[in-house]
Amino acid sequence: MDLDLVADCGRCSGLCCVAPAFARSADFALDKPAETPCPNLRVAVPGRSDAPCGIHGELLDRGFPGCVAFDCFGAGQRVTADWRDGPGAARAAFDSFAVLRGLHEMLWYLSEPLPELAPALGEEVAAAAARVARLAEEPLAGVDVDTVRGEVGALLGRVSEAVRGPAARGHARADLVGQDLRGGRAARRALTGTTLRGALLMGADLRGVDLGRADLLGADLRGADLRGTGLARVFFLTGPQVSAARGDATTTLPARVRRPAAWSS
Structure with a gap:
């Protein structure tokens, strides 16, 4: 597997600013329908030039922390169709982006x-990664992402238990919103090696x-003090x-x- 999982916005047509729907909230300062360019997107004339965000350096100050936290994991630059080239190309671009x-x-x-994974489980993980990578290289129309995600999620659950130990304390999907989790030594020890999968933090x-x-x-770290x-x-x-949380140079x-750049200051 040699796919680049790091976003390269300079090689994308701004798909993350067009394809998703935004609802006005603490994460987004405006409502935006799906498959419609954000008004802050500088839509370039089709010709492979960039379509950068016009307020990229001010996203947090302008009420768009959701944009700062978004990551396509390198999918955007792999979409070959350009949504600016007409309805047919746009449909292909949006569908490919969602799957990728x-x-x-x-x-x-x-x-x-x-x-630390046992060899047998490590081989399962490697085989699953190779399979998902092949799906990302093949025609995407027939890929059932939800089914694949369910299979991968079950495997990752076994990986989690193997790394943490089956007796490790769990806080999966726990509601910990706004809680002070520093506590005493015992409380801190209870968080070491726990599962916070899907927890609300x-x-x-x-x-x-x-x-x-x-x-x-899947832990929700928005606004968490790290x-x-x-x-x-x-x-x-x-x-x-991490981009959705608060941290500093000592994190x-x-x-x-x-x-995140803001953590270094």
């Missing part, structure tokens, strides 16, 4: 470096907590998750997750 983004996100999780206080080998797949938090050894963490991250 789902497949690339799964590949992000399947490519997680986990040397919006606005939670995790300052100074070392999450160790915690599973963060200043000084130890995330270097967690797994299934993505760029959109540690896995090597492959980019540190």
Whole structure:
């Protein structure tokens, strides 16, 4: 598998600013129907020039944190059809983008470096990654992303248990919105190596907590305070998750997750 899972916006036609629907909320300052360009998108004349966001450097100040947190995992630059070339090309571009983004996100999780996996389980993960990568290279019209996601999700659940241990405490899908999770030593130890898969952590206080080998797949970290938090050894963490949270220069991250620029100041 050699697919690039890092977005290269300079090689995309602004699909993430066109294909999704936006609802006015704390994440987006306006309503935008699906498959309609955001009014902040500088739509270039078809001719392969960029269509950059006109307020890219001011997204947070202008009420668009959802845009800052979005990541296509490198799917956008692989869409060959250009939505600016007419209805037929637009339909092909939007459909391809939806499928490829789902497949690339799964590949992000399947490519997680986990040397502690038993060889047999590691081979299953490698085989699943190869299969998803093949799907991303083949005609996309017949790909059932939801079915593939369900199969990959079940495998990743087994991976999580193998890495954390079957007896590890779990907080999967827990509602931890706004909670102070620093607690005492025992409380912090309970979070080390736990599963926070799908947990709601919006606005939670995790300052100074070392999450160790915690599973963060799908955890909602919007507005979570991660200043000084130890995330270097967690797994299934993505760029959109950290971009939606608050961190600083003392927050540690896995090597492959980019540190948001705002965290360094």
